[in-house]
Structures are given as C-alpha cells and as structure tokens.
Amino acid sequence: MATLTDLCQSIVTGNVAQAKELTQALVDAGTAPLEIINDGLIAGMNIVGPRFKNGEMFVPEVLMSAKAMAVGMEIVKPLLSDTDMPSKGTIVLGTVKGDLHDIGKNLVGMMLEGSGFKVVDLGIDIAPEKFVEAIKEHNPQIVAMSALLTTTMPAMKDTIDLIKEEGLKVKCIVGGAPVSQGFADEIGADGYAPDAASAAELCTKLVG
C-alpha cells in the first residue's frame, strides 16, 4: 500500500518514476488530493529545502526532487478546482536587455518553481517593453530580473521605471553576480537576492 510517507520520500530522493506511481496509487486509493499535495509532495520539498541550504543536497538533486514533485502535481491538478490549487503566485522572470547570460536565471527559475510558484520565463535579452507586455498578459505578483554585466545593469532600472510609468502593480526583484542590495535600493527595486535559494525565500516573503 502506497503511503504519504513513501511519496514524501520519493520526492526527497528525486525518484520521478516512483513519485508518479505513488501519487497515482494514492489517488486511486481515494486519498484527498489536497492531502497528497500537502503531506506528500510539498512535505518532500520541505525536507529538500533545508538540506540544500546546509549543503547535504546539491543543485541537480534539488532539481530532480522538484521534477518529481511536478510530476505528482500534474496527476493531482485535474482533480482540484483552480481556487483549491495551492499556488504561491506567478513570477515573470527574464535576463535584461543586452544580456545573454542565462545559467543563473534558469537556476532561479527552477528554484522558484520548486518552492511552489508558477514561473513565466521570458528568456534572455528582454527589453523593458517586453517585461511590461508579459506583466499585462500574466498578471504576476513579482517580476524577477537577472543581469550579469555591469553594462546591462542600467536596463534593470529602465525596466522598473517603465513598469512604474505604466502604473502596474507588481513587485520587482533583481539579482545576478554584479548586482547588490545597494544597487537594488538605488533603482527602487523591492528586493535583491544573492543566489537562487534566497530568491525563492525572498519571493515567498514578498507574497506572504
């Protein structure tokens, strides 16, 4: 008999096939979908997070756990109405105009998804107008921008300025190797995160 503890464990070990099987088995056995999510899938990620933070787990392992959780979610989702579906919120993410570095941004995106956000990844070299367009389309709570070049950091300010000019209600956060808390304050961002795990924490705090 599949148990919620087993499911939780399969998330922690990043066993995608097993997570899928166990979630299906639990659904078939009549376990409540919300229980599967909270006490199985999210419970697993709640163990993964701290383990990553203290260095017991590594990035590829965390990403595999997130994948295992997502597979479970896919099975449970159709059983819940949109309003019942626990989602922390939507985040629009992108590397700013003129900048093609995307490894850090991708990592941030995966971590955000892993911690329960819906992420709309716009990609690289995203102009302020494109961010604004995406905000209008997806109605996110947060816009997260990444820049790795000192020459493209000003594009973060341009984007925030345009968002304000358009009167859009959304929190803006920034990150990337050359970006600092000081710079974030200077350009009027709502937050800065030095790495992907802290970006997830920051977003959780901002929507909470």
Next chain:
Amino acid sequence: MQRYQILTQNEIEKIHETSLRILEEVGVVFSYAPAREILAKGGAKVDGQRVYFPPAMVEEALKKAPSSFKLHARDPQKDVVIDTKTTTYVGPYGSPYVIDLDKGRRESTLEDFINITKLEYMMDNIDVMSHIPCEPNDIPAEKRAAEMCYLTLKYSDKPLMGSVLGYENAKKNIEMAALVFGGVDVIKEKPVIISIPCTLTPLSYDDKMAGAIIAYAEYRQPQLINSLCIAGATTPATVAGTVALQNAEILAGIVLAQLVSEGTPIVYSASSSNAEMRYGTLSIGSPEDAVFSLVNGQLAKYYNLPCRISGALSDSKCCDTQAAYESAVTLTMAQMAGGNFILHAAGIIDGYATTSYEKMMIDDEIIGMLRRIDRGVTVNEDTLAFDVIKEVGPQGEFLSHEHTFMHFRSEFYQPVLSDRQNADQWEKNGALTAEQRANARWKKMLEEYVEPKLDKDIDAALIKLKDS
C-alpha cells in the same frame, strides 16, 4: 611545450568524431544572418538560425589555419610568436570589480583600468596586453571599446588584444591598431591585434561574437575562437561530453573565420570548467578546470593549432591562500598542457569577476617559476661540470668557484616576491606577508612607470578615430 598527456590518441579521435557528429546532426545556432550566409555558401545546411556542418567542410577549414604567426608590437623587440610550442602569458580580462589591500573590493573605474594596464606593461612576464584588464565602469558603455584600445596603445608598446563586441566595435579597434602600424593594408600580412570571440554556450553564437569573427577575419587579424562551457550546467557533467560539445562550438567558429578569409590566424581557445553543484555557480579554481586544460591542450595539438588555455584562476574572493594554491595548480597545468596563449595569467579571482592588484604580483611570481621550469635542463660538458667537480673535490665548496659565478644567474630563478631570508632578517624587515609585499611591489611599479613614446601625429590621429 606539452609535458602531460591525459588522453590517448584514440580517445582524442573519439572526441573529435563526436564533435563532428554534433556539428552535423545537432547543429549550431548563429543568430547573425551574415554569418549564416557565409556558412551556407561554404557548404553548410541552414535551417532557420540553425547551421549544420558536413564533416568534410570542417576538416577542410581546419587545414587552412596556420600553426604559427607573429603578433607585432609597437616596440618590435616585444613582438610575440604564437605557435604550438612556446608559451605567451597575457593579463586578466573582463572583470567588473577590482580589489586591493588598501581599498577593498569595488567596481572598477578608469583609474583602475589605467593602473592595471601600466602593471601589465611593467611586468616582464606579461607578453600581450589583455584589452579589458578590468572594466572602466565609469566610461559610457558605447565608448568603452575604443577608449580601452586607445589607452592600451598609449600606455604600452606590447602587442594587444581588441574588442569583440560586434562587427563595428571590432572593426574600429582593428583600424585604430592599424593606424600605428601603417594602415589596414599593411596589417593584413602583419597581425597586430588579437581578439577573443566567445560562443554562447551551448551550441550558439550571438550577433556580436559572430560579427567580431567576421571583422577580424576580414582584416586577417588573429582570434582566439573561444568556448567557456560550464560542465553540468551548459554542457554534460562528464568531462568527455563537455569537451566534445565545446570542441564542436570552437570548430564551428573556426570554419566561419576560414570561410571569410582562408589562412586567417586562429588560436584554439577553450576555458571550460565545472559547476559548483552546491550553489550552481561556475568554479574555476577546481581540479576539473585543470583536467579540461590538459584535454584542450591535446585537442589543439591534434589540430596543429596554437592553443589558448587559462590561467592563474581562483574562486577565492580575495588575494589569500586559496587564491595562491588554486592559481599555482591551474597555471601549472595550463603550461603542462602546452598552452601557447595563457589568458588570465595574472590577477584573476572570484570566478573571473574580480581582478586583484596584489594577485597580479603573486601570479607574476608563479609565471616566473613556471618559465624557469619550462626552460628545462641543459646537459653538456660545461653544465655537467666534471672538471669543476674534480677540481673542488670532496669536502670543498662551490660558492666561490667561477663556474658558479658564470652559471647561477641562468640556472636559478630569482624570485621577485617570495621571501627566502632567514627568520631574523624577515622580522627586521617588517615581518611582511606575501600579500603585503605584493601590495608594496605594485605600488612601486606604478611609481616607476614611464610611458613609452608614441608619435604625436599618430596619437592625434588615434584620438580622432577613437572619438569618431
């Protein structure tokens, strides 16, 4: 000279074959339309932005690039031959931050750019000026490429690197360098400026870099066709898989350059390293970085091309013990691998993001030591010194012998930074650590710096072109 082979010839061939398969079956994205046109005309299959390379086309291009060329300096005595045997050391490149013992870590400015340019010029171990020893962040971005090129030409008479930020910037840098050497027609047969266009890993080239490749090839100026893969992030976590992919990227760029201008000089350039999986960041002071260097050295030799390897690399955030041991290991391996153009040979810490003033000096010492090691041992009658040994005999001494007087300077490396006095002397002289001595040394170098002469008319013409 290559002194360490980590793979067998058969394994190298397997990597090469896999790269050819990647080029033929997976393809490489070129976002820059002019590059796609050139490649299509040369026989590649183009589908949207994706370009697929038939193996024969790649093999053909590889045969055309020369295995040796001379890079000319403002002072002809400082000309550098870049080939498959010798080693050229080059300064730090691209860091947006600098750090020193006095002022700590900060965004680099024009003042830092000029200081480090002067240090590169003053350091005998640095052969080629690196174009961006640190970013002059206080210069408007659109003016930076021309400004840096001008300042490098003004403050140094060594050979120089140039901008790769798009066709236009590259062209202007080349024309500026040409001005000093008698014009663009002269430099076509006489390379004077070298560059490092970089792939957008995995498997693509952006507009700027493809534009730069075309510009440098049009003027037949040398270029390091470079790939910086992050194993486990932009490429497979396995060394073999990363190298196969990285090699495919580099070969694609070489094909483009050779199609623009057959025989244009190329340096096979690879600087891949691994992701630090604790954080997902790039690690450059790692043993894997050194393993990549060794494989890259062998691949370049397989293609009979000069090879760029980096460098004195470290992930440390300041000039400390970690910076020193990582740099010693990576730079040693770069040389053992047979690196012919060692970029980032001094100053780099923080995963390429920071240039340290003190570490410029520490690495100067490491390069000096490696140059000595590379010189090897001369064995002949004079150096075997049988007659001298016979003359001095048992229980004698050699310190006062003429043979010692004649040979010690050429046989022994004289440290420029390391402390070798006895403990009492060391204390009397202030008990300075290596970092403190490094701090004093770079300041002294800046004090002693004398600007090399630049013809007034050329200077005026350069300024005019720079500001145009």
